[in-house]
Amino acid sequence: MDPRPLSYWWGRAVYGAVAGVLFAFLLVFLLRTLFGFEPLWEGGVYGGVAGLIGGIGFLWGIGCFDFWLGWAKGADISVEDHSFHGATNWRHYFRLNTDHKVIGIQYLAMTLFFMLWGGLMALLIRTELAAPGQQFADGETFNGFLSMHATLMIFVFAVPVFGGIANFALPIMLGAKDMAFPRLNALSLWFLPVAGGLFLSSMFTGMFGAAWTAYPPLASQGTMGQTLFELGVQFAGASSIATAINFLATIITMRAPGMTIWRMPILAWATGVTSVLVVFATPFVAGSQFLTMFDRVMGTHFFAPDQGGDVVMYQHIFWFYSHPAVYIMLLPGFGIISEVIATFARKPLFGYRAMAFSLVAIAVLGFGVWAHHMFVSGMAAWLRVPMMITTIIIAIPTGVKMWSWLATLWQGKIHMKTPMLWALGFLFTFLMGGLSGVFLGVVPIDIQVSDTYFVTAHLHYVLYGGTVYTVFAGLYYWFPKMTGKMYSERLGQWHFWLTFVGTQLTFLPMHWQGLQGMPRRVADYDPRFATVNAIETLGSYMLAIATFIFFYNVITSWKSGPKAPWNPWRGKTLEWLVSSPPPIFNFDAIPQVVGGPYQYGIPDARHAVVFAPEEFGGELKEDTRYPVLVVANQTLVSQTLIDEIRSRDADGLWSFQFVVPVGDDDRSIAERRLATTLAILAGHGVAATGRIVEGDVVDVATEAATEAVPHELVLVTLPLTQGAWMRADVVDKIRKATGVPMSHVVVPADDARAITGASTLPMVMVVAGEAVGAEALATAVRARADAAPARFTIVLALDLSEPRWGAEATERRRTAGVAMTATVNALVSTGVAVEGQVMDDAPSVALPLAITAFAPAQIIVAGVNGEADALAGAVQEAAGDTPVEIVDVGTVAGS
Amino acid sequence: MATTAGHGHAGHDDGAHGAAPAHGRSPLLLSMLLFIGSEVMLFASLFTAYFFIRYGVPNETWPPLKADGEPFELPVVMTLVNTLFLVMSSFTLWWGEQRLAAGDNKGLIRGLWVTIFLGATFLLIQLNEYAHLGFTPQDRAFSGAFYTLTGFHGMHVLVGLIILSMCLRRAYKRDFSTAYHTPLTAGSYYWHFVDIVWVLLFLLVYVI
Numbered sequence A: 001m002d003p004r005p006l007s008y009w010w011g012r013a014v015y016g017a018v019a020g021v022l023f024a025f026l027l028v029f030l031l032r033t034l035f036g037f038e039p040l041w042e043g044g045v046y047g048g049v050a051g052l053i054g055g056i057g058f059l060w061g062i063g064c065f066d067f068w069l070g071w072a073k074g075a076d077i078s079v080e081d082h083s084f085h086g087a088t089n090w091r092h093y094f095r096l097n098t099d100h101k102v103i104g105i106q107y108l109a110m111t112l113f114f115m116l117w118g119g120l121m122a123l124l125i126r127t128e129l130a131a132p133g134q135q136f137a138d139g140e141t142f143n144g145f146l147s148m149h150a151t152l153m154i155f156v157f158a159v160p161v162f163g164g165i166a167n168f169a170l171p172i173m174l175g176a177k178d179m180a181f182p183r184l185n186a187l188s189l190w191f192l193p194v195a196g197g198l199f200l201s202s203m204f205t206g207m208f209g210a211a212w213t214a215y216p217p218l219a220s221q222g223t224m225g226q227t228l229f230e231l232g233v234q235f236a237g238a239s240s241i242a243t244a245i246n247f248l249a250t251i252i253t254m255r256a257p258g259m260t261i262w263r264m265p266i267l268a269w270a271t272g273v274t275s276v277l278v279v280f281a282t283p284f285v286a287g288s289q290f291l292t293m294f295d296r297v298m299g300t301h302f303f304a305p306d307q308g309g310d311v312v313m314y315q316h317i318f319w320f321y322s323h324p325a326v327y328i329m330l331l332p333g334f335g336i337i338s339e340v341i342a343t344f345a346r347k348p349l350f351g352y353r354a355m356a357f358s359l360v361a362i363a364v365l366g367f368g369v370w371a372h373h374m375f376v377s378g379m380a381a382w383l384r385v386p387m388m389i390t391t392i393i394i395a396i397p398t399g400v401k402m403w404s405w406l407a408t409l410w411q412g413k414i415h416m417k418t419p420m421l422w423a424l425g426f427l428f429t430f431l432m433g434g435l436s437g438v439f440l441g442v443v444p445i446d447i448q449v450s451d452t453y454f455v456t457a458h459l460h461y462v463l464y465g466g467t468v469y470t471v472f473a474g475l476y477y478w479f480p481k482m483t484g485k486m487y488s489e490r491l492g493q494w495h496f497w498l499t500f501v502g503t504q505l506t507f508l509p510m511h512w513q514g515l516q517g518m519p520r521r522v523a524d525y526d527p528r529f530a531t532v533n534a535i536e537t538l539g540s541y542m543l544a545i546a547t548f549i550f551f552y553n554v555i556t557s558w559k560s561g562p563k564a565p566w567n568p569w570r571g572k573t574l575e576w577l578v579s580s581p582p583p584i585f586n587f588d589a590i591p592q593v594v595g596g597p598y599q600y601g602i603p604d605a606r607h608a609v610v611f612a613p614e615e616f617g618g619e620l621k622e623d624t625r626y627p628v629l630v631v632a633n634q635t636l637v638s639q640t641l642i643d644e645i646r647s648r649d650a651d652g653l654w655s656f657q658f659v660v661p662v663g664d665d666d667r668s669i670a671e672r673r674l675a676t677t678l679a680i681l682a683g684h685g686v687a688a689t690g691r692i693v694e695g696d697v698v699d700v701a702t703e704a705a706t707e708a709v710p711h712e713l714v715l716v717t718l719p720l721t722q723g724a725w726m727r728a729d730v731v732d733k734i735r736k737a738t739g740v741p742m743s744h745v746v747v748p749a750d751d752a753r754a755i756t757g758a759s760t761l762p763m764v765m766v767v768a769g770e771a772v773g774a775e776a777l778a779t780a781v782r783a784r785a786d787a788a789p790a791r792f793t794i795v796l797a798l799d800l801s802e803p804r805w806g807a808e809a810t811e812r813r814r815t816a817g818v819a820m821t822a823t824v825n826a827l828v829s830t831g832v833a834v835e836g837q838v839m840d841d842a843p844s845v846a847l848p849l850a851i852t853a854f855a856p857a858q859i860i861v862a863g864v865n866g867e868a869d870a871l872a873g874a875v876q877e878a879a880g881d882t883p884v885e886i887v888d889v890g891t892v893a894g895s
Numbered sequence B: 001m002a003t004t005a006g007h008g009h010a011g012h013d014d015g016a017h018g019a020a021p022a023h024g025r026s027p028l029l030l031s032m033l034l035f036i037g038s039e040v041m042l043f044a045s046l047f048t049a050y051f052f053i054r055y056g057v058p059n060e061t062w063p064p065l066k067a068d069g070e071p072f073e074l075p076v077v078m079t080l081v082n083t084l085f086l087v088m089s090s091f092t093l094w095w096g097e098q099r100l101a102a103g104d105n106k107g108l109i110r111g112l113w114v115t116i117f118l119g120a121t122f123l124l125i126q127l128n129e130y131a132h133l134g135f136t137p138q139d140r141a142f143s144g145a146f147y148t149l150t151g152f153h154g155m156h157v158l159v160g161l162i163i164l165s166m167c168l169r170r171a172y173k174r175d176f177s178t179a180y181h182t183p184l185t186a187g188s189y190y191w192h193f194v195d196i197v198w199v200l201l202f203l204l205v206y207v208i
């Protein structure tokens, strides 16, 4: 690791920036003097050149070019030099880093920082608009706030933020050790503070006021801030393009063996398609800003009609980027949502290929709709209808995605964790935005509501839903992986619900407001809009509070949250098969991909196989498995627990150690439950061991965790209101006491009994008559269960008197049922997997039928009062080779 | 950015993190192609501006009139000669690569020198043209578009020359062989692209 301290790097960065600015001033001054330009002082020119050279100076100072400059100078530099790779303490996040995981987090921190600034601007806008008339900002200042809000939100939040998430997750998901070009990756990142810094610094030079769209001729006037805006867009664009090329190179050339394109997670598809958009569309915004800048700085006349210029041309070039740009701000979010929904619905993603193709279709169509932003601009009229048609056609692939997500949710086992809440919130919010978008695509409607708050409503529903919600879904989803800590679920839920309600309050009324004719981008309005505006302002404050909760949650959880397990969500994709946080080069050895990424609920399906470190031969080691500690007692043998262990086992990484704490309760019951559980798991090929330990759960778990140093502790309990453990708040206590990553699995009360469908255990059929209901029968079955784990079916054949629907027969059936239930309950509550069956025929008819139906591995005839022989006689023939054991369980009174 | 990016690629093209680049494609060449795609779109945006201005001129004559009432005149013949220089440089570069493929590093060096010489000549002639055109970017919308297009192209030639000089240096160090020449190939893609853009520019701006 490079030893130079932060002060060195940041000192150099400040030096580079200041020196660059001074040099630029000198240069422009000299040139203007030399060529005799009048006037000598021209703010925009100086500002523009200073911004450019100062920005490059900053990039040099922070170290972006050191490697390449060293290489060009012929210095002794190796491509294997990893001294800027990875982070071992917080300082490494604040300087140049080439590790994609660190860069991903840096990206997110930086873009969220700009989102905060943009949000602050939004609050200023909303405060000014809280009531009619002027509150604190005049028209020009308002324009400044509005432009700054939109610009920060678009260029340094919504567009680059996904670069953060994809940077972190994508290389791991593909099974790569890093991005294709780590140093270029770092450069892309550091372009962002330059871009954002240029935007923000315009606050000191007179804010730009032509909004984020910067239409000339408005943008041709204005202050030096406008030049800084144009320059900032160039830096942001360069960042986007460099990252996009990097992503594409990574996706195309760095996939792990077996990772065919049809096995890639949808996030990889989304990032790839987005990157293509970025590579081919972003140059157009660069072009448009070059032209406006030349008009301002060099005195060209691109947009001066009296000199042969054309303002509508700007709009064409600008929107040829900026419409695809809305997909740049949405498609990666679609990818994130696909990951989250499949994982939390525990179902394979519906229509995987349709999902991938619809992404491609959206991107392709996205290039052919730009002029729907210009229906009222005075462009060539014949363009309107074709653009309207293409616009509406885009709703089709988008609809395909919507329905696929819904179909994935359909009959899924939905877990309402925070990421899932954001995903569902996205579905609703984005749907609203999509519908108003179809409205706006229709020429007559657009002409009616163009430049009104209807457009503002549409755009925020799309961007809030498609960008903010999806980013939060992704942040909560990968937070444990990024930081190795769990966030607070409670605060996460608060964050979501406040944001959700806040979004609707702020933006829903804007539809109505726009239809009633309130124009957008105005600082004052007609008093009849007072109420809606007040409501919207209230909503925006709610959003501010929610955002505050988010940052509080992130900061405190990262600092002191509970440790996260490797795979808290039971995800299938590769990033969940490495530790949290992942090791420095992600994998000890390149993994082998063997199946699709979303095979949830498919028994034993695997996405990938992770190899052992090279020191051990680099082969798959079935025997070197990391221990996972499972703490449970009453919930052993339940279907939930077995499923949970089996789904973890599909990772192929774990060996399971059961620890069963027993207190005052019967130790033999715990032993029986444990033995049955282990036998069922063994039948599924799961490697598990177990032991019974006397003592309090917390003590037992803590001790076991210290002994085994498990990678994860799985605590299995009854729901909150049942069971003594939960009442004693053991989850938090164990978490605090052990300090190991922990998962808490809740078994519903009606499942917390021995399972019946344990098909891997041998089936024992117990034929009983009058013994049913007696304690003696239960004791006999328990004895058999303790001898070797098995599942049991107790069969009672009733020799009913005619008529079978008569009162007497009914009464006998009822008593038999009660007795059977008593026996079964007595058995399952002590850990025996058992079912009862009351049959309506004489033993000689019923029992052979039962044997055929159950195909038991063993038959036990449990007779009382001397009935054993008669019962045995009834089964003898049908039993064939099946061993039959006759036990006399004594005499039972009555019946 | 092209040059800086180029080096990063060069470094990691060799599999910097021990990860054998799978799927048999070179990330460097791929990214150069993507980068060129991006550059094509940049020129496309500038050409868009040019055509809007061109078909937006109110009077019928083309080229339009300067601010002083005289028509713009471009030195077509001289530029045609210059165009031939640039086109030739693509072929000399190709020849150099062929020599390398035949195992002749000397030939590569010779090819690169000639290419760089031709490219530099092109730039100088173009600068000389600027000095004698008789109009400035500030004249009318057309002149702004003319200088923007040719200026952007000139910058690209400059970047191309820098890339080729770096290749030349590496050729002297005998870094390239018949088996390994990815950075050279990437550089030559870029040079051919710069060349093709010029031919288009010449046809669309000077000739028609």
Ligand code: HEM
Pocket (backbone or CB within 6 Å): A119, A122, A123, A125, A126, A146, A149, A150, A151, A153, A154, A157, A158, A211, A212, A213, A456, A459, A460, A463, A464, A467, A468, A506, A519, A520, A521, A522, A523, A540, A543, A544
């Ligand atoms: C706290 C949350 C937000 C609030 C309260 C808010 C509020 C507003 C308001 C009131 C306007 C319209 C101003 C006017 O037309 O006079 C506006 C414009 C805009 N907002 Fe937001 N906004 C928020 C979040 C966002 C986000 C997250 C994005 C993008 C990711 C965004 C992007 C934009 C854009 C691009 C415009 C300019 C629209 C135009 O061109 O007229 N906003 N915002």
Ligand SMILES: [Cu+2]
Pocket (backbone or CB within 6 Å): A322, A323, A326, A369, A370, A372, A373
């Ligand atoms: Cu659009």
